[in-house]
Amino acid sequence: MESKKKGIWGRIFDWSAEDxxxxxxxxxxxxxxxNIEALDAVLKEIDRRxxxxxxxxxxxxxxGASPVECxxxxxxxxxxxxxxxxDDAVINECELDHxxxxxxxxxxxxxxxxxxDDRIYLAGLPYTSRFSGAVLTHSDFTEPEKWKYILYEDDAxxxxxxxxxDIGFFGHSHRPVIFEEDDxxxxxxxxxxxxxxxxxxxxxxxxxxxxxxxxxxRASFAIFDPVSKGVxxxxxxxxxxxxxEKILRAGLNPKLGNRLLIGK
Numbered sequence: 497m498e499s500k501k502k503g504i505w506g507r508i509f510d511w512s513a514e515d516x517x518x519x520x521x522x523x524x525x526x527x528x529x530x531n532i533e534a535l536d537a538v539l540k541e542i543d544r545r546x547x548x549x550x551x552x553x554x555x556x557x558x559x560g561a562s563p564v565e566c567x568x569x570x571x572x573x574x575x576x577x578x579x580x581x582x583d584d585a586v587i588n589e590c591e592l593d594h595x596x597x598x599x600x601x602x603x604x605x606x607x608x609x610x611x612x613d614d615r616i617y618l619a620g621l622p623y624t625s626r627f628s629g630a631v632l633t634h635s636d637f638t639e640p641e642k643w644k645y646i647l648y649e650d651d652a653x654x655x656x657x658x659x660x661x662d663i664g665f666f667g668h669s670h671r672p673v674i675f676e677e678d679d680x681x682x683x684x685x686x687x688x689x690x691x692x693x694x695x696x697x698x699x700x701x702x703x704x705x706x707x708x709x710x711x712x713x714r715a716s717f718a719i720f721d722p723v724s725k726g727v728x729x730x731x732x733x734x735x736x737x738x739x740x741e742k743i744l745r746a747g748l749n750p751k752l753g754n755r756l757l758i759g760k
Contacts, residue, residue, distance in 0.1 A: 521545075522575065522627065524702045524718040526553035526634070526667030529582065530560030530606065531706025531756075533742075534715040535569055537734035538705050547719065551627055553667035554580025554634035557618070559599060559707055559752050561742035563606045566706075567614055579621035580634040580667065581643040586610060587619045594643070598749045605748060628722035630663040637664055645669050649682045652699050656682070662697045665720070671710045672703030672718070672729045687729040700727060706739075713759035 523542045528535050542550060552574050557563040559582070570577070585591040585603045592600050610618075623640040624633045631637065636644040637655045646655055646666055652675040655664065674685040677697040692698050703716025710716075714731040721727075740753035 519723055520549060521547050521719055521721045522549040522551055523547045524551045524553065524665055524700075524720055525705050526702055526717075527555045527580070527670050527704035527707060528552070528566050528570075529555055529558050529704070529706040530563040530566055531715075531739050532560075532562035532565040532569065533736070533739040534706045534732075534734045535566055537732045538715050538717050539569065539573075541730065541732050542717075545719070549575040551575055551632065551665070552577040553632060553665060553702070554578040554621070555582045555667065556580070557586055557606050557610070558582030559602050559748075560739065561746040561748060563609050564611075564614065567610075567617070576625045576627055576632065577621055578625060578632060578634050579618065579623055582606075583618045583621060584643075587615050598751060602748055602752060605746070626661070628720075629661055630665055630720070630722075631659065631661045632665050634666065635668040636666060643668065646675070646699060646701070647671075649675070649684070652677070652682050655699055656697055659697065659699070663692060663725075664699045665718070666699060666701055667704070669701060669709070670704035670707055671701060672716050673701045674727065674729075675699040689726065689728045692725040692727060694725075698727075703729060707756065708759040711759045713757060 525538060550573060556566050586607055592603060595603060633640045636646050637658050645668055646652055647669055656677045672687050676683055676685050702718030705715045705717055708716050712731060713736050715734050717730055719728045719730060736756050740756050743753035744750060
């Protein structure tokens with residue numbers, strides 16, 4: 497059962513009624529982008545680790561050749577799922593104006609693949625949510641529906657200014673990163689494992705499952721332990737060439753497949 501509470505974003509902020517009672521680690525995934533090969537590899541690793549709850553920060557579809565398969569694979573297994581800008585473009589044609597020609601063509605192709613039920617599901621996704629004391633969004637926390645990026649320390653500073661928690665998870669940039677704020681001093685923390693210190697605040701991007709852009713082609717996701725406040729950025733190998741070949745066979749722009757090979 498869920499309740500909704502107005503935060504600084506009004507209707508677009510969706511609070512979970514019992515989120516503070518969570519005690520088990522959760523996997524946080526984002527930016528799948530219709531890459532079923534990467535998604536399956538990540539889900540297999542999540543299952544191997546015995547993690548039973550999964551949060552998706554958005555962009556299930558877009559770019560890749562398997563939007564329907566990705567939606568079907570995630571059906572019924574997500575604790576929270578947010579709306580990303582590509583998910584939004586599937587249901588709001590005006591959002592296509594924000595894309596250049598290559599992703600726009602991919603979104604138009606994606607629309608033709610999805611069923612009415614798929615579009616209804618994506619239309620019902622919230623822009624923000626909350627889980628075990630952490631707040632969640634796809635893009636940024638200042639104006640989640642405008643799809644801004646958090647890339648640099650100045651971006652993080654403005655987001656810490658509105659963050660209604662000590663921990664915020666976000667996606668959108670396809671680059672795993674942890675920003676730490678300590679007495680208004682902001683720094684980036686290297687990936688891997690870290691423990692979030694009490695008294696400090698954090699903005700965490702788990703990276704992209706289906707289209708990494710940090711020059712590491714491996715799928716990326718995060719594990720968050722709400723008890724120990726531990727965070728781990730996990731990288732997983734997957735059959736990149738297979739995902740690329742599907743993009744080519746679908747008639748999508750080859751650049752969308754080639755970039756997967758180099759994580760760019």
